Amino acid sequence: MAEIRMCDECGIRPAVYYTTTVINGVANERYLCEICKNKHGFIKPDIPFFDSLFEAFGVPVAERENVRRNDVCPTCGCSASNYLKTGFLGCPDCYKTFDKLILDSVSKIQKDTKHIGKSPDKFYSPEEAKYNDLLRRREEAVAVEDYKLAAKINEEMKKLRQPPAQGGQKNE
Amino acid sequence: MNNVNNGIVISCRARLARNFDGYVFPARLDDEGGKAILKKTEDALARSGESFGTVKRADMSDLQAETLKELHLISDELLRGNKNAAVVVNKNNEICIMVNEEDHLREQCILSGNRLSEAYSRISAIDDIIASQNKFAFDKRLGYLTACPTNVGTGLRASALMFLPGLSMTNSLAGCVNAVSRFDMTVRGEYGEGSDSEGFLYQISNQKTLGISEDEIISSVSGAVNQIEKQEIVARNALLQSNEALLRDNIMRSYGILTNAYKLSFKEFTEKFAMVKLGVYYGFINCNDNAALGKMLDKFRPANMMTSAGKIMNENERDIYRAANVAAELKKITV
Numbered sequence: 001m002a003e004i005r006m007c008d009e010c011g012i013r014p015a016v017y018y019t020t021t022v023i024n025g026v027a028n029e030r031y032l033c034e035i036c037k038n039k040h041g042f043i044k045p046d047i048p049f050f051d052s053l054f055e056a057f058g059v060p061v062a063e064r065e066n067v068r069r070n071d072v073c074p075t076c077g078c079s080a081s082n083y084l085k086t087g088f089l090g091c092p093d094c095y096k097t098f099d100k101l102i103l104d105s106v107s108k109i110q111k112d113t114k115h116i117g118k119s120p121d122k123f124y125s126p127e128e129a130k131y132n133d134l135l136r137r138r139e140e141a142v143a144v145e146d147y148k149l150a151a152k153i154n155e156e157m158k159k160l161r162q163p164p165a166q167g168g169q170k171n172e
Numbered sequence: 173m174n175n176v177n178n179g180i181v182i183s184c185r186a187r188l189a190r191n192f193d194g195y196v197f198p199a200r201l202d203d204e205g206g207k208a209i210l211k212k213t214e215d216a217l218a219r220s221g222e223s224f225g226t227v228k229r230a231d232m233s234d235l236q237a238e239t240l241k242e243l244h245l246i247s248d249e250l251l252r253g254n255k256n257a258a259v260v261v262n263k264n265n266e267i268c269i270m271v272n273e274e275d276h277l278r279e280q281c282i283l284s285g286n287r288l289s290e291a292y293s294r295i296s297a298i299d300d301i302i303a304s305q306n307k308f309a310f311d312k313r314l315g316y317l318t319a320c321p322t323n324v325g326t327g328l329r330a331s332a333l334m335f336l337p338g339l340s341m342t343n344s345l346a347g348c349v350n351a352v353s354r355f356d357m358t359v360r361g362e363y364g365e366g367s368d369s370e371g372f373l374y375q376i377s378n379q380k381t382l383g384i385s386e387d388e389i390i391s392s393v394s395g396a397v398n399q400i401e402k403q404e405i406v407a408r409n410a411l412l413q414s415n416e417a418l419l420r421d422n423i424m425r426s427y428g429i430l431t432n433a434y435k436l437s438f439k440e441f442t443e444k445f446a447m448v449k450l451g452v453y454y455g456f457i458n459c460n461d462n463a464a465l466g467k468m469l470d471k472f473r474p475a476n477m478m479t480s481a482g483k484i485m486n487e488n489e490r491d492i493y494r495a496a497n498v499a500a501e502l503k504k505i506t507v
Contacts, residue, residue: 076196091196092309092317106321112383115315117326120303132387139391
């Protein structure tokens with residue numbers, strides 16, 4: 001699976017356009033999403049003739065990296081290309097249709113791919129509940145500037161998170 | 173010292189992004205689907221034991237829309253989006269649910285002061301009520317599924333609106349912004365992404381919503397807010413020590429303008445009012461009603477002011493009206 005490059009400007013949306021400018025012999029590459037591209041005046045005029053010219057300047061990143069832009073979600077009709085352009089999905093099923101594509105971008109945006117919080121049918125494991133209680137108590141200690149207590153609570157929290165509490169949330 | 177009355181943390185907001193399972197996201201939702209989402213939300217909230225009212229986008233006058241936007245109860249996205257977009261709010265506007273915005277639901281609780289944990293607890297309880305009667309789009313690995321993957325996971329955006337004249341005027345804000353960004357938090361202007369900061373108001377919020385629990389998000393944003401608050405106090409002390417006479421002169425001139433001007437644009441009001449609030453903090457100006465002072469900024473925003481005046485005014489009329497009423501109110505609450 002090709003790696004999805006995020007926008008150099010905002011860092012949160014997938015880059016769709018690529019530009020190179022050469023200043024004093026030094027090439028400067030820019031990868032931009034649809035929104036940031038427009039924000040910076042790199043606007044695609046609505047003239048058919050301009051399409052090819054525009055493509056010459058701004059080659060879509062996904063195309064360059066062989067992403068299957070024609071994949072379409074059977075539920076809502078959203079295409080991979082549309083997601084790459086806008087950063088938005090059409091429906092919850094898009095997460096299944098474009099799973100690899102989304103996981104790639106999610107891991108870059110969120111620096112993580114595993115939810116560990118609340119769920120609609122959640123209940124916390126005793127460890128998770130205790131950890132959350134310690135979090136609140138540490139916050140209260142910091143608020144009243146009792147750093148000694150906060151450090152003590154912090155140590156207890158560290159012990160609870162060894163090994164890391166990935167999946168500490170129990171949904172089953 | 174963590175002084176809850178120093179006016180540095182103006183308000184806190186906890187916002188949860190949620191979507192109903194079996195429906196496409198609002199941007200692709202048809203009329204029938206949009207109506208169904210709103211009905212599901214209203215039906216669920218009817219069982220909450222709290223009284224809620226709905227304002228549909230289609231029924232909003234331009235003034236009402238702008239008034240709600242100024243109060244952070246709705247967003248530009250809601251105004252531009254799905255024709256079945258609506259806002260469902262409780263009586264005191266603390267609980268507010270945007271329906272058919274970017275996601276089916278943006279459940280939010282906005283509280284004055286530094287009460288982020290409380291804001292989250294309250295909105296989480298509302299979320300539980302809606303979830304108990306409906307199925308949300310949820311994936312065991314990715315958590316709550318949202319229209320934009322930047323919100324996936326907890327779907328939680330926790331933020332605080334802070335008044336930071338000390339850090340701004342001592343050019344120390346950049347350091348703070350860099351520090352919080354290392355912890356996946358961001359500092360923006362008052363009205364979020366792309367908005368400018370007016371009147372030294374800044375919004376601090378989390379960026380990461382996946383791989384971190386709700387409690388951790390609340391705790392880390394609260395921690396950052398407390399740290400920034402302390403730094404703001406340090407900066408205000410430094411500001412005072414560097415040139416008290418100049419600072420005092422600037423504050424009293426601002427007070428003079430606000431209590432004597434014949435015309436007052438919102439921009440000028442924002443700037444001068446920030447200085448007056450700083451003057452109250454330093455004790456240069458005595459205020460006998462801090463709650464009323466805290467509400468003045470929203471009260472004199474263009475749409476809110478016209479709504480409470482009960483009439484539409486052009487810019488010139490607004491500026492004259494604002495000047496007279498700001499002066500009267502300030503004279504009443506300050507000595």
